[in-house]
Amino acid sequence: MSARPAVSTDRRWWRTIAVAVAAALVVAVVPGQVATAAPADGAVRTFDDEPVGAAPADCDIIGDVTIAEAGFGGAPATNRAMRLVDQSNSVYTRTWCHYPQTTERSVSYRFSPAQINAGPYVAIQGAPGTSANGVWRFTFNRDGDDIRIAAYDGSSFADVATAVGGAAVNQWVDVTINATLERAELIVGGVRFETERRNAPSASMGDVFFGSAGASAVGVDYYIDDLAVSGELPDHAFAGIPIEPLFDGAVESVDVVDAPAARFALPDGSSAADFSVVTTWNGMPVPTAVTGPDAEGWATVFISHVFRDMESGILRTIVTDADGVESATAQSVTVTTRTHPDLVIVTAEGDQKPFFPEIARLDDGRLAMVYYWSNEHSPGIPGGESGQIRWTESADGGTTWSEPRVLIDTPADDRDPQITQLRDGNLLLTWFQTEWAGYPDVAATITGTYVARSADGGQTWSDPVLVESSMSCGCGPRSGAYNLGWSAESGEVVELDDGDLLIPLYGTRPDAALGRASVVRSTDGGRTWPLENEVMLPAPPGVGLSETEVAVLPGGRVTAVIRPGLVSDSFDGGRTWTVATPVPWSMQAPDLLTLPGGKVLLTYGGNDYGSNEPVIGRLLRRTQTWTDTSPVLLYMSKQNVDQGDPSSAVVHGSRFLTVSYDTDIHAIVGTFSSIRDYVNVHD
Numbered sequence: 285m286s287a288r289p290a291v292s293t294d295r296r297w298w299r300t301i302a303v304a305v306a307a308a309l310v311v312a313v314v315p316g317q318v319a320t321a322a323p324a325d326g327a328v329r330t331f332d333d334e335p336v337g338a339a340p341a342d343c344d345i346i347g348d349v350t351i352a353e354a355g356f357g358g359a360p361a362t363n364r365a366m367r368l369v370d371q372s373n374s375v376y377t378r379t380w381c382h383y384p385q386t387t388e389r390s391v392s393y394r395f396s397p398a399q400i401n402a403g404p405y406v407a408i409q410g411a412p413g414t415s416a417n418g419v420w421r422f423t424f425n426r427d428g429d430d431i432r433i434a435a436y437d438g439s440s441f442a443d444v445a446t447a448v449g450g451a452a453v454n455q456w457v458d459v460t461i462n463a464t465l466e467r468a469e470l471i472v473g474g475v476r477f478e479t480e481r482r483n484a485p486s487a488s489m490g491d492v493f494f495g496s497a498g499a500s501a502v503g504v505d506y507y508i509d510d511l512a513v514s515g516e517l518p519d520h521a522f523a524g525i526p527i528e529p530l531f532d533g534a535v536e537s538v539d540v541v542d543a544p545a546a547r548f549a550l551p552d553g554s555s556a557a558d559f560s561v562v563t564t565w566n567g568m569p570v571p572t573a574v575t576g577p578d579a580e581g582w583a584t585v586f587i588s589h590v591f592r593d594m595e596s597g598i599l600r601t602i603v604t605d606a607d608g609v610e611s612a613t614a615q616s617v618t619v620t621t622r623t624h625p626d627l628v629i630v631t632a633e634g635d636q637k638p639f640f641p642e643i644a645r646l647d648d649g650r651l652a653m654v655y656y657w658s659n660e661h662s663p664g665i666p667g668g669e670s671g672q673i674r675w676t677e678s679a680d681g682g683t684t685w686s687e688p689r690v691l692i693d694t695p696a697d698d699r700d701p702q703i704t705q706l707r708d709g710n711l712l713l714t715w716f717q718t719e720w721a722g723y724p725d726v727a728a729t730i731t732g733t734y735v736a737r738s739a740d741g742g743q744t745w746s747d748p749v750l751v752e753s754s755m756s757c758g759c760g761p762r763s764g765a766y767n768l769g770w771s772a773e774s775g776e777v778v779e780l781d782d783g784d785l786l787i788p789l790y791g792t793r794p795d796a797a798l799g800r801a802s803v804v805r806s807t808d809g810g811r812t813w814p815l816e817n818e819v820m821l822p823a824p825p826g827v828g829l830s831e832t833e834v835a836v837l838p839g840g841r842v843t844a845v846i847r848p849g850l851v852s853d854s855f856d857g858g859r860t861w862t863v864a865t866p867v868p869w870s871m872q873a874p875d876l877l878t879l880p881g882g883k884v885l886l887t888y889g890g891n892d893y894g895s896n897e898p899v900i901g902r903l904l905r906r907t908q909t910w911t912d913t914s915p916v917l918l919y920m921s922k923q924n925v926d927q928g929d930p931s932s933a934v935v936h937g938s939r940f941l942t943v944s945y946d947t948d949i950h951a952i953v954g955t956f957s958s959i960r961d962y963v964n965v966h967d
Contacts, residue, residue, distance in 0.1 A: 329511045330364075331364045331365050332362065332364050337352075338350060338351050339351075343381040343382075346379075346764070348368070349377065351365070354507050359456065363509070365396070366511070367506070368404070368506055370505070371505075371799070371826060372792070372799055373799035373828055373829075373830040374765070377496040378494065381491060381492050381513070382491050383492065384490065384515060385490045386515030388515060388516055389514070389515065390512075390518060391461045391463075392511075392512045394510045395456065395507070395508060396457070397452075398453060400424065400451065400503070400505075400506065401848040401849065402497030402504055403497050404423065404506055405495050406492070407420065409490055409491040411487050411489075415483055415486075417483045418493060419483060419489055420463050421435065421483045422436075422470065423436070427446070430447060430449060430450060433446070435481035436481070436483045437482065440947065444479045444481060447473055449473075450472065469522055524609060525548055525603065525605070526549040527547070527549070527611045527612065529546050530546055531544065538619055539591075543586060543588070545601055546584075546585045550576065550577050550582065556576050561585055561602070561603050562601070562602050564599075565597060570589040571589070573586045573588075591619045596617065596619070598615065600614045622955065627954035627955075628954075629682075630655065630952040632951070638657055639929070640656040641929065641943040643703075643932065643933045643941065646711075646741065648741065649679070650677050652676075654674065656673060662699075663718070664724075670696060672698055673690070673693070674690055675689055675742060677742070681936065682954055692713075694717065697717065697720055698715050699715060699716060699718070700715060700772065700774055702714045702776035710737055710738065711738040712777050713738070714773055715773070716733045716771075727767045728766055729767065730758070732751060732756045733771060735748060735749050749811065749813065752815035754793070755800060756791070757769040760793075768793070768794050771790065771802075773788065774833065775787075780842070781840055782857065784806065786803045786842065788803050788832040789832070790802075798826070799830050803818070803819055819861065821852050823863065829847075829864060831872070832844055832846045833846075833874045833875055835876035835877070841853060842855075843884070844864075846864055848871065848872075850865060868911065869890055869891075869892055871890055873930070875887045877932045877940070879934065883903055883906065885940060886903075886910075887918065887930040889930065890915070892917070899955065900915045901961075903916075903962035916962055918957060919942070919955045921948045921949075922948055927944060930942050930943065935956070938960075939958045941955070943955075
């Protein structure tokens with residue numbers, strides 16, 4: 285084996301503070317300011333005269349977008365609003381309303397979230413022929429009772445604002461977006477947030493989009509009311525002074541002394557002494573000092589504070605001028621040692637990048653990892669290409685890794701590989717395949733999930749066999765990127781005590797867009813997976829299921845964890861299942877590892893520590909239920925980017941290696957942990 289060292293970082297002697305925030309964020313606060321109807325052509329659309337159950341007039345829709353009763357949150361009992369619901373993992377629910385092209389745009393509305401397991405978005409579109417993602421694009425992500433608003437710059441999202449209390453159900457939040465072609469501000473609940481984080485340039489702006497979080501996201505349900513759109517900015521647009529956060533890098537101690545937190549531009553003829561400055565951490569003032577101006581005319585705010593390890597919260601700096609106008613920054617901060625991975629295992633080559641790793645410890649002690657290799661997250665992204673499946677391995681506990689080699693590379697998109705070693709030593713490789721030819725003019729086709737066997741430790745592989753499923757036909761109407769009637773996998777095969785095998789699937793039935801999940805049984809060591817051996821996992825009415833992982837627990841119980849955050853159990857070898865019930869956290873691409881002694885390690889991409897789905901671990905002990913477990917942050921990208929899809933393996937004893945992907949550094953990274961990391965953990 286040709287070995288190459290993984291890039292390793294030693295984090296034993298330092299700690300970092302990871303900050304999820306845009307590089308240039310301006311927040312101006314005008315006391316008592318609330319979102320108002322845009323001026324000039326911005327007549328307020330109340331939806332009150334539109335029929336309940338109908339689509340909003342003069343707007344295009346995809347998915348479930350209707351007029352609904354909305355007499356809550358202080359609104360009259362007769363109030364109506366536009367409601368957008370997405371409980372499907374194949375439909376990208378959205379609506380867009382048409383407005384004339386102008387070089388300015390002011391949009392105001394009232395927003396009420398009923399469910400935001402994933403972040404819905406609002407976008408201001410550009411001129412015809414420009415980016416489909418708009419000029420300005422913002423997502424609204426739940427963070428406890430608050431909403432973190434992130435802006436898209438064409439490659440990744442970064443937080444630009446926090447709306448405190450904005451996630452409260454059955455309450456209304458006033459939102460205004462004022463935008464030019466170069467900058468935008470949001471006024472959320474009376475607080476202004478300004479950013480230059482733009483998705484794409486355009487000579488003008490027009491349509492306004494409201495959407496869910498994408499084709500695979502489920503658990504989005506919100507209301508829009510009192511919508512007003514104007515081609516002119518109001519007089520109070522972009523009030524306040526420019527202010528930028530500076531607390532956006534790694535700090536090598538939780539004891540911070542004179543660390544720069546923010547800077548603000550001094551108007552001509554003024555000095556720092558003309559402004560009062562307050563910085564708070566989770567609402568409590570911290571000591572500050574102000575210096576300046578510097579050569580560019582900016583004053584800098586420094587803070588001193590002792591943070592606690594694994595502490596999360598909001599760092600806010602407010603600058604008030606002599607007239608009482610406040611300008612502020614707000615940053616989501618997590619104090620963690622986990623922004624540097626222990627290992628960097630695979631990196632990009634040219635425009636080709638690694639995604640979706642799966643790791644397993646083999647009987648001979650090797651760590652085997654398979655992963656997806658392509659230029660984009662999906663060929664459905666403009667410019668995306670079909671990907672392949674690669675393998676690398678380590679014989680020394682992760683210190684060095686073999687040169688990657690290609691296992692699967694067909695003309696279709698081969699993705700999301702999983703690997704399992706059976707008790708007889710055979711390896712099973714699973715993946716699903718999608719045909720993207722003709723897309724987006726024609727729907728993409730998920731041809732199904734495939735299984736290949738290796739009897740020589742992964743050197744050679746059998747021809748693949750199809751996992752049969754009642755969800756796999758492609759025979760339904762188009763819904764989002766695909767025709768209804770498809771299935772895929774996101775979890776590896778598990779072996780039961782009697783030798784039967786189970787593989788979890790997720791997808792849709794041909795007659796409904798609501799996401800479903802199932803397990804299919806093989807009784808011949810994975811050589812066949814017949815349709816009659818499929819069992820659907822039950823879910824509450826209207827609840828969609830997505831990526832599913834299963835594990836065998838002591839005593840033969842089989843447990844399933846399911847995106848966006850549900851669990852189900854079987855006590856008869858996977859033949860019947862309990863109705864999936866929610867847990868109080870979200871899970872993206874969950875992974876289960878049964879440990880010696882009966883404990884189970886759950887890892888997933890989640891929002892327990894903010895940011896964009898950092899890798900979280902939970903340890904289930906034999907006497908516990910999942911709701912008894914506590915989250916442990918394993919890895920967080922330094923930027924608020926596409927990351928996660930974790931998988932774990934035992935290295936030796938009680939030491940584990942969790943691998944995940946990070947698009948900030950375009951790499952698959954590894955993080956070590958052990959049982960003691962989960963001892964005395966508190967939520």
